[in-house]
Amino acid sequence: MNWLVDFFGNAANWSGPDGIPLRVLEHLVFAGLSLLLAVVLAVPLGLWIGHTGKGAVLVVLSANAARALPTLGLLVLVVLLMGVGTLAPVLIPLVALAVPPILVNTYEGIRGVDPELRDAAYGMGLRGRQVLGGVLVPVALPLILLGMRTAAIQVVATATVAAYVGLGGLGRYIIDGLATKDYPRAIGGAVLVAALALAVQGLFALVQRVTVSPGVSGRQRIR
Amino acid sequence: MITFDGVTKRYPDGTVAVDDLSLEVPTGEITVFVGPSGCGKTTSLRMINRMIDPSGGRILLDGVDVTTIDPPTLRRGIGYVIQQAGLFPHRKIVDNVATVPYLLGWDKKKARDRAMELLERVGLDLRLAGRYPFQLSGGQQQRVGVARALAADPPVLLMDEPFSAVDPIVRASLQEELLRLQAELNKTIVFVTHDIDEAIKLGDRVAVLRVGGRLAQLADPATLLAEPADDFVREFLGRDRGIRRLSFVPGDGLRLRGDLTVPASAEVSSVRGTAEAWLVVVDDDGGPLGWIAPKDLPDSGTLAGVPAAPYGTFVKGRDSLRSALDAALLSPSGNAIAVDGSGRVVGVATREALDEALARVADGARG
Ligand SMILES: Nc1ncnc2c1ncn2[C@@H]1O[C@H](COP(=O)(O)OP(=O)(O)OP(=O)(O)O)[C@@H](O)[C@H]1O
Ligand SMILES: [Mg+2]
Numbered sequence: 120m121n122w123l124v125d126f127f128g129n130a131a132n133w134s135g136p137d138g139i140p141l142r143v144l145e146h147l148v149f150a151g152l153s154l155l156l157a158v159v160l161a162v163p164l165g166l167w168i169g170h171t172g173k174g175a176v177l178v179v180l181s182a183n184a185a186r187a188l189p190t191l192g193l194l195v196l197v198v199l200l201m202g203v204g205t206l207a208p209v210l211i212p213l214v215a216l217a218v219p220p221i222l223v224n225t226y227e228g229i230r231g232v233d234p235e236l237r238d239a240a241y242g243m244g245l246r247g248r249q250v251l252g253g254v255l256v257p258v259a260l261p262l263i264l265l266g267m268r269t270a271a272i273q274v275v276a277t278a279t280v281a282a283y284v285g286l287g288g289l290g291r292y293i294i295d296g297l298a299t300k301d302y303p304r305a306i307g308g309a310v311l312v313a314a315l316a317l318a319v320q321g322l323f324a325l326v327q328r329v330t331v332s333p334g335v336s337g338r339q340r341i342r
Numbered sequence: 343m344i345t346f347d348g349v350t351k352r353y354p355d356g357t358v359a360v361d362d363l364s365l366e367v368p369t370g371e372i373t374v375f376v377g378p379s380g381c382g383k384t385t386s387l388r389m390i391n392r393m394i395d396p397s398g399g400r401i402l403l404d405g406v407d408v409t410t411i412d413p414p415t416l417r418r419g420i421g422y423v424i425q426q427a428g429l430f431p432h433r434k435i436v437d438n439v440a441t442v443p444y445l446l447g448w449d450k451k452k453a454r455d456r457a458m459e460l461l462e463r464v465g466l467d468l469r470l471a472g473r474y475p476f477q478l479s480g481g482q483q484q485r486v487g488v489a490r491a492l493a494a495d496p497p498v499l500l501m502d503e504p505f506s507a508v509d510p511i512v513r514a515s516l517q518e519e520l521l522r523l524q525a526e527l528n529k530t531i532v533f534v535t536h537d538i539d540e541a542i543k544l545g546d547r548v549a550v551l552r553v554g555g556r557l558a559q560l561a562d563p564a565t566l567l568a569e570p571a572d573d574f575v576r577e578f579l580g581r582d583r584g585i586r587r588l589s590f591v592p593g594d595g596l597r598l599r600g601d602l603t604v605p606a607s608a609e610v611s612s613v614r615g616t617a618e619a620w621l622v623v624v625d626d627d628g629g630p631l632g633w634i635a636p637k638d639l640p641d642s643g644t645l646a647g648v649p650a651a652p653y654g655t656f657v658k659g660r661d662s663l664r665s666a667l668d669a670a671l672l673s674p675s676g677n678a679i680a681v682d683g684s685g686r687v688v689g690v691a692t693r694e695a696l697d698e699a700l701a702r703v704a705d706g707a708r709g
Contacts, residue, residue, distance in 0.1 A: 239428025242393060243441050243490070244418035257432040332432035334474030 126307030137291065143311065145287035149278040150315075152206070153213030154271050161218045162263070165225025169259075170251050178226045182219040190216055194280050209281040216277055217270035224266025228259030260331050268323040275316050279308075289315070343369045344390060344498065344530065348399035351385050351555070359385040360555035362399070369497075370528040374545035376535055378578070382555030383534040387500050390532065391420045403498070418442055421491030421499040421529075425507050427483040429475040435461070435486055436471040442494040453493075460489040465519055481512035488520070492527070499531045506535065517543055538579055542567070542586065550575050564590035568706070588664035588703065593656050596666055596699050598680050598689030606631055606646040610639050620675035623650055628686035630655060633675045655679045658688055663699055666691055 126132060133139055168174045193212040201207050232255050240250045256263070282290030292308025295301070327336075344367035351360040359382040367373040375383040388394040389401055392413040401408050408416060429438050436457045437444075443453035461471055464485040475483055484504060491499055505513045517540065524531065535541055541548045542563040550558040550566070552574055559571040567587040570576040576583070603622050604613055613621060613636045623631045623645050632650025639648060654669030658680040669678035670691065678691040691699075 235424060235426045235428045236430070238393070239422070239424055240430070241413075242391065242417060242422035242424070242428075244414045244416075244445055245441075246414045249445075254430055254432075258430075332474070334430075334432045334434070334476060337474060337476055 122303035125303040142289050146289045149209050149281050150274045153210050153274050156214045157217035161221035162225050165222045169226045169229025182223050185215050185219045198284050203284050208284045213274050217274050220269040221266040225263045228262030229255050232258050264327050271319045272316050345402040349396045350398035352397045369530045371546040372531040374533045374541040374548045376541040377551035381551040381553045387534050391417050419496050421496045423487045423491045423501040423504040425503045427487035431475050439489045439493050464489045481508045499529045501533045589662045591663040593661045593663050593666040596691040597695040600689045602690045608645050624687050630679050630687050655681045
């Protein structure tokens with residue numbers, strides 16, 4: 120406990136380029152940007168595959184392949200290929216980490232919608248896109264959001280690797296702290312990462328409450 | 343009018359679900375497709391709104407080949423009701439019902455007003471309009487399904503076993519409701535069921551299909567029951583075919599006796615001398631109170647003080663011979679009380695009268 124006080128109680132840790140506010144901000148930029156890219160890539164793809172039924176094999180293969188990728192290894196590879204100085208070495212591994220849960224959950228969510236419902240939607244005279252946007256997505260939304268939340272938490276936790284390639288973020292505290300045997304610093308960094316992950320969790324709970332229809336969430340509670 | 347003209351459906355795996363089906367579904371009538379599981383009822387139905395396209399032959403909607411119409415456009419003009427209602431879980435009931443009006447670009451207010459009107463029409467409490475589907479019972483959901491199909495006032499309604507997932511009591515009330523609606527709306531309805539009783543109850547015409555998707559018989563229910571085309575149809579119609587036929591024989595033909603009715607205010611002494619075994623006691627409005635046996639009365643007082651035996655009634659001019667027979671079996675006298683639309687006794691069909699009527703039906707079956 121004293122270690123935490125040592126770290127968080129030290130006014131010097133709250134300002135400047137190595138201060139907590141800036142490190143948190145950097146961390147959030149890495150994580151947020153990666154998540155955004157992953158969503159832009161994986162959600163439309165998952166929707167399309169789930170809706171058309173084409174390329175389902177792709178989902179399984181890519182998801183498994185990406186899960187097996189060691190994030191740190193990928194990071195080193197990107198650095199070797201592209202050098203340091205850009206965000207690419209951080210973003211590429213994080214996006215690779217975030218895509219599988221989003222893709223799989225989006226796909227499963229859409230595919231899992233009751234076929235009777237899909238049938239009724241077409242039977243009413245909705246067109247393909249209207250069925251997807253007007254029925255399948257709203258009904259699958261809890262699962263799609265679950266995929267994003269899983270991805271977000273993983274990305275927040277893993278964005279610490281940015282420090283390995285000389286970039287900022289909360290990883291700095293952990294790596295620097297370990298390197299200089301400044302353990303309060305390392306532990307403080309880890310605590311901040313954990314707090315961010317919790318905040319992300321809370322944020323998604325809020326988004327879920329606002330965006331998911333009570334007709335869908337209520338039904339799930341009953342089951 | 344919907345015309346099936348040599349329609350065949352062969353699925354990619356080679357299954358022939360419908361084989362050279364030709365029949366006409368007349369405008370403003372309920373045509374029921376009935377048959378054992380897998381005989382191609384659903385496939386036939388879904389070819390009408392192009393949820394499935396035929397592999398041979400044509401389906402004409404008022405003379406136009408449906409395959410020439412863009413499916414979503416076609417479907418917006420055809421109501422479609424399925425077994426599990428298929429309501430959109432994320433939309434409130436009122437918005438579910440307004441689905442097609444929204445698609446057709448009606449403004450929101452008009453679409454919702456129309457939806458409310460329909461909810462009322464199908465007998466739903468309007469307080470349910472703001473709920474979500476999961477908050478409704480199966481029977482209520484099914485009513486919403488019907489309202490939704492009717493929302494844009496399509497001339498044609500396709501119903502695929504819409505009532506088979508609810509319990510028998512709810513099913514009966516949904517069937518009544520459909521008949522009541524149809525009397526007002528005169529839609530062209532194709533109704534699929536595997537339940538022959540439902541087919542007979544609802545259909546103006548019944549198409550019996552056999553496995554392999556071939557038409558075994560197309561007839562009105564009375565004809566179907568009286569003259570099944572072959573052993574398959576006879577077997578499918580099941581037991582009690584003779585009794586069920588009586589549902590289609592009007593009770594009007596019954597000879598009624600008007601001299602068996604006595605007012606409750608009459609003195610016991612006034613009926614003691616009669617030779618009749620049973621008399622109907624009626625109240626001041628002419629409504630039946632029950633049967634009394636004149637040989638078994640107290641010494642004095644009015645008939646109102648005499649315990650009356652149970653009775654059954656049928657409505658003259660509306661109910662069938664079957665209802666009359668049922669009414670007779672409910673009373674110890676074995677006679678059926680005929681009442682008018684407002685429940686007043688208009689006469690009594692005695693056992694003899696029922697016997698004569700049954701004999702006429704039996705004679706018809708022989709010829
Ligand atoms: N998509 C499909 N692919 C292959 N065969 C099919 C397909 N859909 C239906 N069939 C077959 O076509 C036949 C008719 O099916 P259909 O669903 O029209 O029957 P049904 O009369 O509606 O039966 P039920 O009363 O069980 O609903 C069945 O043998 C069924 O197995
Ligand atoms: Mg079927």
